[in-house]
Amino acid sequence: MKITKMKYAFSIMVLAMMSVGLLYSQSGTSGGSFExxxxxxxxxxxxxxxxxxxGMGGAFGGVSNDITALxxxxxxxxxxxxxNLGVEYNEWFxxxxxxxxxxxxxxxxxxxxxxxxxxxxxGSMEITTIEQPEGTGSTFSVTDLAVGVTFAANITDQFSFGMTxxxxxxxxxxxxxxxxxxDAGTIYEAAIQGLKIGFAVSNLGGESDFTGQSLTVLYTNLDERDAGITSRPLNATLNSTPYSLPLSFRGGVSYDVMAGMADQSLxxxxxxxxxxxxxxxxxxxxEYVWNNLFAVRGGYQMRYNEFGLTFxxxxxxxxxxxxxxxxxAYADLGILGAANRIGFRFKF
Structure with missing residues (x-):
């Protein structure tokens, strides 16, 4: 496969992003530190x-051969x-x-x-205040959203790069x-049939902070009010502390023990x-696949407070x-209960 100038430039850009991401992630914790x-x-x-x-314990960085590679x-x-189209739903704790x-x-x-x-x-939660600790009768919701656009390329017969x-x-x-x-990643399909190695950096970005009407409050001196002193409420604006994204670097390896078999894989x-x-x-x-029809999977997540076995x-x-x-997929979350996931994948 010929490496064009576009492929070369794209691969250099992805590798540069991954290097920056790795350097930033090194400034985080390591060696079991929780600081x-x-x-x-x-x-x-x-x-x-x-x-x-x-179902495989989240060990997918080197596999990444379905739509969840995104x-x-x-x-x-x-x-x-x-x-390829995929729809996944997770009943979280x-x-x-x-x-x-x-x-x-x-x-x-x-x-x-x-x-x-x-x-x-x-979901929805009830709003409480100092004056109404049992609830005001109103509710509020909490939602998070991420929308990504990805471009990926086969640089050679063995190397692939992608960026989101x-x-x-x-x-x-x-x-x-x-x-x-x-996000940026690369996958290398080794000369050994069935062996793949993948590296990816995720969530490389700047800081964010919250804005909105609720940060503007009407401040009343409760001590003066309780003492019967009349005072004028003051308008105040609460400061929102900027936060960083959870940057991560993932290295993964996978091997198909039954590579070359037409109807089975392990x-x-x-x-x-x-x-x-x-x-x-x-x-x-x-993951074991029988007759290209039925699959069973198992995994384990190590060094998590509550996560462990999955199947x-x-x-x-x-x-x-x-x-x-x-x-x-089922995942044991310890004292948090369990997570049940279902998903559909289609290839046209």
Missing amino acids: KAGSTGSQFLKIGVGSRAM YYNPAGIARLGGT ADMKHSFVGLSIPISTDYTLGVSVLMLDA MKYIENNIFDLTASGFAF VVAADFIHLSDNPEKFNMGA GTGINFENESFRGSFDY
């Missing part, structure tokens, strides 16, 4: 997507072929709803475009914080994840127009 825990916002970006991927490693969509929709379309033999939408809905630009928005009541971030995978606001994480998992299953189906898959 920066809770120091970033937009935490919904760290919730893994995909019933197939999460989340784990954008380079993965370069080799999907055809038009505390009645939160986590959803993902992804679409990829090849624009040439070597180039692919993708679009993704990631959303977390925490995404808009991120957080909403709490009438307060909104928004900004832009980038993929084992492992990911190392370096976070800017938490200690490193390790994910490992496996999942999937069924493939097809007709003359498309191929599809239905996937389910």
